[in-house]
Every structure is written in C-alpha cells, then in structure tokens.
Amino acid sequence: MVCSQGRTTLIQMNSRIIQTISCLLLLAGLLFQTRQLFAPRKDLTGMSKSNPIAGIAGKKTETDVRDYNESGQKQDSVSQKNGEPLTIDSIPRLSIIQGTHGKENSAKLNNNLESTANSISTSSSEKSAIETPKSSPDDSIFSITNKKSICFTEGISSFPVTFNPLLARDVNSRKAISLIFASMVRYDPELHICGDLAESWVIDRDTGTLTFNIRKNAFWHNGNPVTAEDVKETFEAAWRLRKNGKMPDGLDMIRQVTVIDEKTISVLYKSPWARMLDVWTLPIVSSGEARAMFPDQISSSLTADSIKGISDIPMGSGPFIPSRTDGANYFSLIANHRYHLGDPAIDTYTLKVINISKSPEKAEEIDLIELPAGFDPSGKWASEADLFIREFQSNDCEWIWFNLSRKPFSERNFRTALAIAVDRQSLLKDLGTRALLANGPFLPLSWASNPDIMLPEYDPQEAREKIQSILNNGLHIPSFTILTDDSNPWRQRAASSLARAWTECGLTTKVVILPWNKLVERIVAKDFSVVLVGFELGMDPDQASIWHSSPNIGLYNISSFKSDDTDRLIEQGRCSLSTDSRRSIYHSMHEILARELPCIFLFSPYRRYAISDRSRNLILGKLGHRVNFHLWKPEN
Structure with missing residues (x-):
C-alpha cells in the first residue's frame, strides 16, 4: 500500500508540473500574438495601424486603403528627409488626360493619383501622430475594422474642362474646384x-x-x-x-x-x-x-x-483630396481630415458624368444632381431611385447671345428684329419649370434691376418688316447657325423654335448641338454667330466681367459688346460704396443694355436638384449653391 500510494502521489505531481508548463507555454504564445497584434506596422500608404488617426490628412481605414490600391501592390511615395516638411515641388503632378483613352493611359493616370495620395498620407502621418493622442488598443483594432465608409456621388453633365482654379469657366470645372480648393x-x-x-x-x-x-x-x-x-x-x-x-x-x-x-x-x-x-x-x-x-x-x-492643355490638378487646401479618375467619366476624391473648417463626414466624394436627360435610369447611381432646365422630374425614375426634388431661386439666367464682331449682328436694328421675332412667353411655357421672365441683364428680383424698363415685345410681323427693310438697304444677311449644348433638352427645343421663328422672317438658319466642352471652346474662340447658353451671375450685381470692353476686365463678354457709356457706369458702380448710388448707376446701365440688345434676355429659371433620400439633410444655400461640404452627412 505504501508503495502504491507513493507511485500515485508521484504521478499526480508530474501531472501538475506538466499542466503548469502547458499553461506557461500557452500564456507565452498569447503574449507573443498580442504583441504582434498591437505592434505598429506600415500599410500600403505608410499609415501606422496602431494609430488610425495617422494617415491621409489625419485619418484612414483599411477599406480606404483597398479602394486606393486596388492592385494590392505597394505604391511609390514621396518620403520626408530627416523630418523636413514635404515640399510642394516634390509632390507628383496630377495630369488629367482629356477625353476617352485606353487602359494604359488610364492606368498611368490612376497610378499618378494613387502615388500622390500615398505621398500626402506619408507627409501628414508624423505630424498627426504628434498632435493627436494615441488611441487605445481597442480603438486601434476594432474601430478600423468596423468603421463603415461614407461615399457620396454627385452627377455632372460633362467632365470638367480644367482643374486649374484660375482658368475654370464652366460650371462642372468649378464644382470640382470647390471640393479641392x-x-x-x-x-x-x-x-x-x-x-x-x-x-x-x-x-x-x-x-x-x-x-x-x-x-x-x-x-x-x-x-x-x-x-x-x-x-x-x-x-x-x-x-x-x-x-x-x-x-x-x-x-x-x-x-x-x-x-x-x-x-x-x-x-x-x-x-x-x-x-x-x-x-x-x-x-x-x-x-x-x-x-x-x-x-x-x-x-x-x-x-x-x-487652356485645355493646362490640366494638372494643383494641390489644394479644401475639404477633399483628388484620388482617382479616368479623365472622362468620373473623378473621385477622399476626405481631407485636416480641413480647417472641420473633418468632413463624407469619406469619398465622386463626380460622375451622367446625361440625366438621355439616361434618367442612371439616377439610382447618384446622391445629388442639378437638373437641366426643361427636364421633366415627374417621371417614375425619381421614385424608383429614391430621389426627391428640391427647388431654389437662383442666380442663373438663360440668354441668347449675338456675336457683335460679325455682320450683320453688329447692327442694332438687325438684333432688334431678331429679338421681337422670339416669343419668350412660349419658350418659358416650354421650359417645364418655374422661372422669372427677364427684363434686362440683372436678376429680376435684384435691387439693381430697373423695374421701369420693358424689353421689346413679341411682334413677328414687325420683325419681318424690319428684316425686309434691312435687305432693301443693301445689307447682306448670310445664313447662320444657332449653337447650344447637348446636355440640356430645353435649350435644344428652344434653339429649334428660334430657327423656325427666324426662318419665317425670311432668314436661313440651322441648329448645331455640341458637347459642352466643345461649345465652351467655340465661345472662347468667338467662333459663333448666335449661341443659346445658361449663365450664372455673381452674388454682387457688378457685371464688369460680362459687359466691359477691356479684355482684362470683360472676361465673359461673350457678345464682344463695346460701349463707352457702359464702361463708365461699370467703373462708377464698382467704386461706389453706397447702395443707393449703385442702384441709380445700374438702372442707367440697364437702360442702355435693354436698348442695345447685345443678347436676348430670356428668364431666370429656378434651380432644381434631385437628391437621394439618404441625403435629405444636405446643406444647400439660399440660391441652391453648394456650401459647407464638411457638414454634409448623408445617412449610410
């Protein structure tokens, strides 16, 4: 029995020793795994995973990394030397290739964008890590894997002409620029x-x-x-x-x-x-x-x-950073988490080219799109895409511009004949949306508009008589074209109506529909006779850029209008600090332009947006202008 008890005790002791050793080995393994789990490591963008705040402009997620590096390969980045700040010249230039291009060019372009995003990440990570308290292990692991990225897509009618903020003239270029700068x-x-x-x-x-x-x-x-x-x-x-x-x-x-x-x-x-x-x-x-x-x-x-050739994307300080594009159909940006007005809630903002007039079914792909004048929003496409319509008064206008550098459009009598041959009320009815009929160059509700001025009324008989009189006096009237863009169905219908009205007056004219970018090129080059196009007026009634004869001031003087009296009034209105004085000045200017008719002032349409149901709380301004991007917070 004694011997038997000794063996039993020894066996029990050995068993306990083995259990203890096993526990120690297991504990050691767990400690090693924990160390590996929480140890800082660099991902493809140089971001420290133990500090999710350090990354592109201060914040990044694993989902973001995969989005910006779809190939899964490490991208080249620009590194800092001895802690020195990254210089502007060391950031790769971001070149956009205009128009449709092959996979090779598209790949090169996106590699360039990705490389720059990676460079931005590397340059900001050290500073962010110093300024931001280090996250706890729980934050560093679980917040990264569980965070759901918020993506937002805005539809635009055409790809931006340029990303150069000092040269942008078209609305889609300005939309992109407002996100970057x-x-x-x-x-x-x-x-x-x-x-x-x-x-x-x-x-x-x-x-x-x-x-x-x-x-x-x-x-x-x-x-x-x-x-x-x-x-x-x-x-x-x-x-x-x-x-x-x-x-x-x-x-x-x-x-x-x-x-x-x-x-x-x-x-x-x-x-x-x-x-x-x-x-x-x-x-x-x-x-x-x-x-x-x-x-x-x-x-x-x-x-x-x-202008089109200068297509580099300069570095900005705005709410979003350029990320990816194919140079023709979409342009994506990522949130700038260092933005001075606040961290944007949207992680990825994409501008996507959609011709809503031709393909309304694509509305389900977007969160926001400005609807063109004349587009009928009452179809079932809106409800099927979970979109609703919001309407705003606007500073937009629809005008028919004449090129006064060409004969016979340089003759005021001829312009007047063309103006009274146009039934503005009929065009307004066909517009399909609310609008305010214009009585001159200023917005109808502006304090600068002269309420006593009336534009020539529609009178097709008098128009025919005026044109016949001009022909009898020996002035040659050649055939001419009416240009407009292909993204706005109302303008296309209105251009056809203009052609019919002027043909009935004995003129020979035709309509040419162009892509927006091509139309802008023709306007800038003054290669047109008549163009129907929308125009966005400034918040202030100063219209020096539209009517002043100096090329350094009249940047948007599409009609090549020249008037010493108008130049003088413009300069007086700019220098006056009294609203009453400016009102009097602009009323006089209004009278001159209503008499000279460098263009036919049609109306100011209301601005309409189709907005996704999850984006109902977007902050849009009084005139429908896009403001406070960092406060936009669509529901995911």
Whole structure:
C-alpha cells in the first residue's frame, strides 16, 4: 500500500508540473500574438495601424486603403528627409488626360493619383501622430475594422474642362474646384460673406486697404501650412493672365498685395470699392504651384486653345483630396481630415458624368444632381431611385447671345428684329419649370434691376418688316447657325423654335448641338454667330466681367459688346460704396443694355436638384449653391 500510494502521489505531481508548463507555454504564445497584434506596422500608404488617426490628412481605414490600391501592390511615395516638411515641388503632378483613352493611359493616370495620395498620407502621418493622442488598443483594432465608409456621388453633365482654379469657366470645372480648393472668404447659406482660409479681416475704407489674418489651422493637402506668401503668389499668378485676357474677375482693382508676416497679408486697392471682400472668393493655390502653373513664358503664350492643355490638378487646401479618375467619366476624391473648417463626414466624394436627360435610369447611381432646365422630374425614375426634388431661386439666367464682331449682328436694328421675332412667353411655357421672365441683364428680383424698363415685345410681323427693310438697304444677311449644348433638352427645343421663328422672317438658319466642352471652346474662340447658353451671375450685381470692353476686365463678354457709356457706369458702380448710388448707376446701365440688345434676355429659371433620400439633410444655400461640404452627412 505504501508503495502504491507513493507511485500515485508521484504521478499526480508530474501531472501538475506538466499542466503548469502547458499553461506557461500557452500564456507565452498569447503574449507573443498580442504583441504582434498591437505592434505598429506600415500599410500600403505608410499609415501606422496602431494609430488610425495617422494617415491621409489625419485619418484612414483599411477599406480606404483597398479602394486606393486596388492592385494590392505597394505604391511609390514621396518620403520626408530627416523630418523636413514635404515640399510642394516634390509632390507628383496630377495630369488629367482629356477625353476617352485606353487602359494604359488610364492606368498611368490612376497610378499618378494613387502615388500622390500615398505621398500626402506619408507627409501628414508624423505630424498627426504628434498632435493627436494615441488611441487605445481597442480603438486601434476594432474601430478600423468596423468603421463603415461614407461615399457620396454627385452627377455632372460633362467632365470638367480644367482643374486649374484660375482658368475654370464652366460650371462642372468649378464644382470640382470647390471640393479641392479653399478661398480667403466664401458665401454662407444666407449669402453673407464669411471666413474660409481667413479667420478675420479689417477694412480701411479711407485708404482702400484690406488686411487678412489667415487661420493657424489651415494646411495644404500635404500638411504644409497655408501662408500669406501663398495668397500673394496666387494673386500674382492670376495677374500674369492679364496678358491674355484670362485674369479672374475683379483683380484689376488691386494695386498691391503685401505680406506682413506668415499669417497676415495686406491688399491695397486702387480705390475703395463694393467688392473688396467678394473678389477673394478666388481659390487660393500654393506658392510653388502658382509659379509652376503660370511663369511668364507660359502666360505670355497662353491661348484659348491651350487652356485645355493646362490640366494638372494643383494641390489644394479644401475639404477633399483628388484620388482617382479616368479623365472622362468620373473623378473621385477622399476626405481631407485636416480641413480647417472641420473633418468632413463624407469619406469619398465622386463626380460622375451622367446625361440625366438621355439616361434618367442612371439616377439610382447618384446622391445629388442639378437638373437641366426643361427636364421633366415627374417621371417614375425619381421614385424608383429614391430621389426627391428640391427647388431654389437662383442666380442663373438663360440668354441668347449675338456675336457683335460679325455682320450683320453688329447692327442694332438687325438684333432688334431678331429679338421681337422670339416669343419668350412660349419658350418659358416650354421650359417645364418655374422661372422669372427677364427684363434686362440683372436678376429680376435684384435691387439693381430697373423695374421701369420693358424689353421689346413679341411682334413677328414687325420683325419681318424690319428684316425686309434691312435687305432693301443693301445689307447682306448670310445664313447662320444657332449653337447650344447637348446636355440640356430645353435649350435644344428652344434653339429649334428660334430657327423656325427666324426662318419665317425670311432668314436661313440651322441648329448645331455640341458637347459642352466643345461649345465652351467655340465661345472662347468667338467662333459663333448666335449661341443659346445658361449663365450664372455673381452674388454682387457688378457685371464688369460680362459687359466691359477691356479684355482684362470683360472676361465673359461673350457678345464682344463695346460701349463707352457702359464702361463708365461699370467703373462708377464698382467704386461706389453706397447702395443707393449703385442702384441709380445700374438702372442707367440697364437702360442702355435693354436698348442695345447685345443678347436676348430670356428668364431666370429656378434651380432644381434631385437628391437621394439618404441625403435629405444636405446643406444647400439660399440660391441652391453648394456650401459647407464638411457638414454634409448623408445617412449610410
């Protein structure tokens, strides 16, 4: 029994030792796995997985990484040397190839975009890790894998003509630019001017001086701070465009821009004027980009034909960072989590080309699209795509422009005959949406509009008599074309109506429908006789850019209108700080333009958007303008 008990005790002791050793080995294995799990490691973009805040402009998810690196291969990135800030020149240039292109070019383009996004991620990760408290292990693991990315898609009628903020003229280019870039000031939803990059400002109306203080938390997409030098270089780059008549509106009134310190800049105007702040809604580009885009040798040779060639995407400081594109059908951006006005709720913002008039069934692919005038939103496509329609008063207008540099359109009698042959009420009825009939160049509800002015009334008989009289006096009237764009069904119908009305007056005319980009090229080159096109007026009634005869001021003078009296009134209206005085000036200007008829003023349509049901809470301004992107928060 004794021996038997000893063996039993020994066996029990050995068993306990084995169990203890097994437990220790298991514990060691668990510790090793835990260490591996929580150890910082670099993913494809150089982001530290143990700190999800460090990444592209401050935040990133595994889902994002797969989206931006679909091949699963490591992308080249621009690294910092010895902690030095990433320079603007070291960021790869982002080139957009216009039009349809093959898989090879598309792949190269997207590699370029991905490489830049990766570079931005690398440059911002160190700074973000220092400024942001390190996440707990729970945050670093589970928040990454469980976060659901918020994607948003906006439909646009055509691919942007350019991403150069100083050259953009068309609405789709400006939409893309508003996502990438920030300005010194901006308009809020109620049309009040508020700060963007500018935290505050002081205006000295006696000396015509404006002083801006730039936000300390304003950064470029690569993490470098926005400085007063950037603002100055943007102005100087834009000023160099005066040689070609491409200078952005209003900058001609600036005498000097002076850097006070890194975050303070002073602007001296030629005289005090009403738009001292409004002009600084101009997108700001970094100093290096400004010099690269418009050195003297480029700006001096810039022509209308070469605008399309300058298609690089400069680095911005706005709410979104360029990510992917095929250069023809879509353009995707990712959230800039360092954005100075707040972290955007939308992770991926895509602009997608959709011709809603021809393919309304594609509405289910988008969250937001501005509907063209004349498009019927009552079809079942909207309900099937879970879309609803919102309507706003707008600063848009529909005008028929004449090219006054061509005969016989240079003759006022001929323009008047064409105007009274057009039944504006009939065109308005066919528009299919609410609109305000125009009585001149200013918006119908604007304080600048002269209520006592009446445009010539529809009278086809008098139109025929006037045209016959012109022919009898020996003026040759050649056949001519009416140009309009293919994205707006109402304009196409209206152009056909114009052709019929003028044909009934004894004229020979035809309609030519062009893609928007091609139409813009023809307008810029003054290669047209008559063009029907929409126009977006500025928030301020100053219309120097539309009617002034100087090419450096009249950037959008489509009709090539020239009038010394109008030039004088424009300059007086710009320099007056009294609303009453400006009202009187613009009423006189209104009278001249209603008499001269450089174009037929049709109406101001209401702006309509189709919006997805999950995006009902989007913040759109009083005129339907797109504001406060960082506050847009669609439901997922």
